[in-house]
Structure formats: structure tokens, C-alpha cells
Amino acid sequence: MVTCVNDAIYPGTGAAVVRLLRRLGVDVDFPQDQACCGQPMVNTGYLDEAVPVVRNFVDAFAGYDAVVTPSGSCAGSVRHQHGLVARRAADPVLAGAVADLSPRTFELSEFLVDVLGVTDVGAYFPHRVTYHPTCHSLRMLGVGDRPRRLLEAVRGIRLVDLPHADECCGFGGTFAVKNADTSVAMGSDKARHVRETGAEVLVAGDNSCLMHIGGLLSRNQAGVRVMHLAEVLASTEADPGGAR
């Protein structure tokens, strides 16, 4: 699943996932029926509105061995919220489909490390990089040090620690709008910590958080680029940048 945000705003991330997975010998498909995991509705409290979205999700991906998504929060939503939505719908068929699909849904780093069993994906990225572990990857999903291990195996990379890395960037979906002042206060602190590292690139596993932090960095002309983990991992000497 490429996620609705990536589909519309960051297609390069989707292409990077395809390139990376194919390089590792995975047969990748993009079922055109997929749309969104329903997280924006669930997290804002619109459970009824989430029901048709979840229904579409399980229909679109039925029959695949694995659903891989470059987003900790979407994978978290599938695993921890779809059951809730199915209960709301009081639909046993939907509940069955959800129970069937959830354990086969993986965030990218989980899929690479746990399913494919690789940490060195053969990437090359000669830049000074710092990594922000997004809250949903870190806590809701528990991806642990998988992204870090993947990054450490990248050739040419210089990985620097991000101070207060575990602290939320303040995006939080509709939180960024409903409580914009608090969200920006949190994001500004995060952006400051990023600048303190002297990194050229901030990497994370969720483009939504990167959109928020990146938006603040760019407004402050900090000269730090933000990139999705998939794009760094897709990048090779022959094909730098990892874009398509």
C-alpha cells in the first residue's frame, strides 16, 4: 500500500519502495482499488466514516501474501484500529477479513528485516543523515532499531544521533490543525534539534511527520532536506537519489 498521502503528494516514495523491493527480488503489485487505511477518520473520531474505507482496504488487498507500506502510522492503523472499525460496523465478514489481513500488513523496515531477513539492502548514500523515529513506528508498532540497522548498512552514509529523538514532532494528523499552536511549538523544537546535528538530510519512515518538520525547516531556511527511509534505501551508486 502506497498510502493516500504518498500517492497524492510523495509519489517518489512509492516509486522508491517499488525499486527497492524489486531489487530484492520481490514481485510487487499496486492494486488500483486501494485508497486509504482510514486512519484520518479513526483518529479524529469519525468511526462510521472509517467503515467503508476499511472495507475498501481489505477488499483491495485480499489475496496478496503481504501488504507493505512505507508508513509506520498506516501499518499501525491497520494492525490496531481496523478491528475497532469492524466492531463498530458489527459486520462479522469484515471482522474476519480484517483479522486475516492485519498480520500480513507490514511497515517497510519490518518487512525488510523480519520477512526478507535483510539489513544490508545494497544501498549507497554518501551524506550526513539523522534519523527521527516517528511515534507510531516507535510505540504503536514497535519497529525498534530495524530502521537504524538498515541505515547503518548503507554505504557512504554518515549517521548522526538526533537529540531527543523519541519526542513527538507534533504532527499528529488533525492535531496539527486543531491545536496548531501547540503542534508548531513541538515541531519547532524538533526542527531545532535536527539543525543541531548538522545533518544534510533528515530521514524518517513517515512522510506526514516529514511534511510537518520539513515545512518548518524550509520556512526557517535551515538547509536540511527531508527524505523518506525508502528513498535512502533505494538509492544506489548507479542510481543515486533513489527517485524513479
Add this chain to the structure above:
Amino acid sequence: MTHTFVGMPPFPVAAREALADTQLRHNLGHATATIRGKRDQVVAEVENWEELRLAGAAVKDRALRGLDQHLVQLEESLTDRGATVHWARDAVEANRIVVDVARRHRVDEVVKVKSMVTQEIGLNEALQAEGIAAWETDLAELIVQLGGDLPSHILVPAIHRNRAEIREIFRSKMGGVGRAAPSELSDDPAALAAAARAHLREKFLRARMAVSGANFAVAETGTLVVVESEGNGRMCLTLPDVLVSVVGIEKVVPTWAELDPLLRLLPRSSTGERMNPYTSTWSGVIPGDGPQEVHVVLLDNGRTRALADEVGRQALRCIRCSACLNVCPVYERVGGHAYGSVYPGPIGAILNPLLKGTGDPQTDSLPYASSLCGACFEACPVRIDIPEVLVHLRSKVVDGHRDDRIPKPEAVAMRSASWTFAGGRRLGRAERLTRLGIGVGRRFGAARWTATRDLPTPPKESFRAWWKRTDGRLDR
């Protein structure tokens, strides 16, 4: 002199004001980072912390499951030991019970300790209306009271104040209500504590009646438990002739043995100590020793409402350690007052709507006062899944507005997004027509977004459109 939380604005409004106070942000950032560090250290020492958390949660769950029986047992054991038990459905009833006791004894002042629950019911104001002064004796509570202020943290109610501010409050206010602070008072913590001690000593020795809360109430033995760091609680509980303890019904623990995990989890999670300096327990009246008249007010005030909420009831496990506040990035920046209650931070964001019910703008705003980062759940010693309850309460807020004649713009946007997101083809069309990703953002108020943050430039082609055009071939 006292303020109340009544009439507080919704969270985003209160938060905006708090964020503008740079001194407040500095005080809070410093204080929470210090407590966080201490807590991390002492929690890491416990090898089986996760098991201990599970044990603590299990004790509280068992207590809540059989709450009705445990409460009846608690009443019996307390009565057997000479205490008088009262039941209060709400704040008005509870306040009336305390006021009546004070009137019968013709006191014009009471000393107080562990008074969060009495803040919840507005007891000081109720006593004041009867001409009875209520003195807070916990150091931080004293600072809040003298400053004509409101508590902003569960454990450190004056966390928003720094030493210089406290010195100023002591110097200008103590004299008006009792023993004055020394005129050359410095802002050294020891000097401040000494001034408070001298001020309070006078009150302890004079007051004939005390009001307390309790951390736990053991049903089988009829024992109330208070843990504290300063020893002032012990003075309150033993010196006066009359003691009234106001206890929320969720404080009950069935057996003495079950206190064990809770008394181990609490100090490490709250003050970052291995053990709390003072643990006081009392059960009824002991002739010739301590208060000779003991009243216990068992308070509901919304707790049975919270208990009826299948997802939300876990919030009643809370042991008020404040660990969730100290790790919360939202609390760290806006402080406790923005939550409009004596229960601030993540637990306040769920507990207040659960106790009071959703439906007014202030309680409705609280479930949204979180980025759902999950740090609170990770820290909570009794494993309250605060993010889960937040999302659940958000759905209650939304459901409460489903019949609105004029739906909120957000509801309209969610409905149309729901339709669009229910099919890939619909989404594809929407992307082509409106560049939906950013379009959705615009509908939620991209103006607010771009006031402070840049938006990414929308790409020329969506992923979906690209895949369709090339059939997923990367070389095209």
C-alpha cells in the same frame, strides 16, 4: 483568595495563551526533564517492571470489577473501627457533609492534605462561603493557595512557578494569613521550605479539624492510606480532634496484600524515588490517640459514569502518579492550566470527559489535546492505554454532534473524504480533479498550516496515475 477552574475556555484557546508565556515554558521544560530523568533511572533498576505494571493493573481491575461489594465491605470495616461513613453522589453532597461536620464542631478553620479530590469538588470555596478558612499544608499546594493560583500538576501543583516567584509569594502573602515569612527570605529551596514549615506549624497546632484525601482505601481492613514526601500529611492526620477524609470510590483496593504492587509502582513513577518517605495509614478511631472523630466521605462525582464506559473505565485505574504528565510533549509546552481541571495532562484529557461527560466545548476539546504519540501509555505504571481512550472519546464527541442541524466543516470534510477513500478509482479521479492530498489539507484549514510551515509542492503526477501510465515500469 482562591480561583476555580469553572468557566475555562476550550483547550486550544487556553493553550495558545500558555504558549505565549516563555517563562512558563522554561519552568516546565526544566522541571519535567528533571523528574523524567529521575524516573527513568529508578524504573530501569526494577528488573520485572513490566510484570509489576501488569500486576498493578490487575489489582485495580479486580477492585473496579467488584466495586460495589468492595465498597460495602470498606464501609463495614470502617464503621467497625469507629469511623462514620458517608456517601456522596456529587460535589454538592460531599461539600455539604464536610461543612456540616465543621459547623457541628464550630471550627472556623481546617487544615488540609492530599487535597486533589477536594479541589475537584471545590471544597475550599464551599467552606469559605460558610466563613471557614481551609489551609493547604502540602508545600506546593500552599504556594498555589497563597498565590491565588490554580494547581497545574498532579504531584507538583506549583510546577509552573520558579524559586524567585515563590519567594515573592511567600514574602507578600504569608503575613496576611498567619505567620509571616522572614523579611530577609532568600530563594534558596531550604530557606523557602523553612519559611513554609514555620508558617504551617502554627496552623497544625491550632487547627481542631483536618480534611484529607487518600491514595488507597483497603476494603478488608478499613484502612486509608496516604503517601507523601514532606510529613505534613502525618501532622494533619494525627494532631486535630476531627478528621474528615474525602475519598473517590475508585481508590478502593480489596485486600491489604494487594497494596504491594501499587506501593512499589507509585513512588518510582511519581517522584522518581525507590520508596516514598512517609506512608501513613489510619483506620477509624483509637481512643486517646489521634483524631477522636473520623469521617470518611465516599465520593462518586462521575466515577460510576466513567465505570459504565467500557473503553474508558480503565482510566479509573489511575493512581495519580503524574508520570504521564512528565513525558507528555503537549503538557510540557502548555502546562496544566490549559486542561481546565485539577487533573491535567494526558490523564486529565481522558478523565475529565469521562467524569463530566462529553457535550460542552471545554470537555469536548480535551480528547483532541494530544498528538497520540503514545508516550503516556508507555510511562503509565498501571498500563492505562490513554491513546486508545482518547480516540474512543473523540468518537463520542463526534457521535454527540451527528444530529447537528448545521454540521461542522470538519464533519462535512470527513464524510466526503470517506466517500473518496472508499475506492481507488474515486480517489484517482479526485486526485486528477483537485490534487486531493493538498485539497483535503486546504479544507481542514491550510491557511493555519502555511502561516508557520511550508507546504510541499504537489507533484505533476500521482503515484497511481504513474503506475497506470507505465504499468509500474520504472524505466518509463
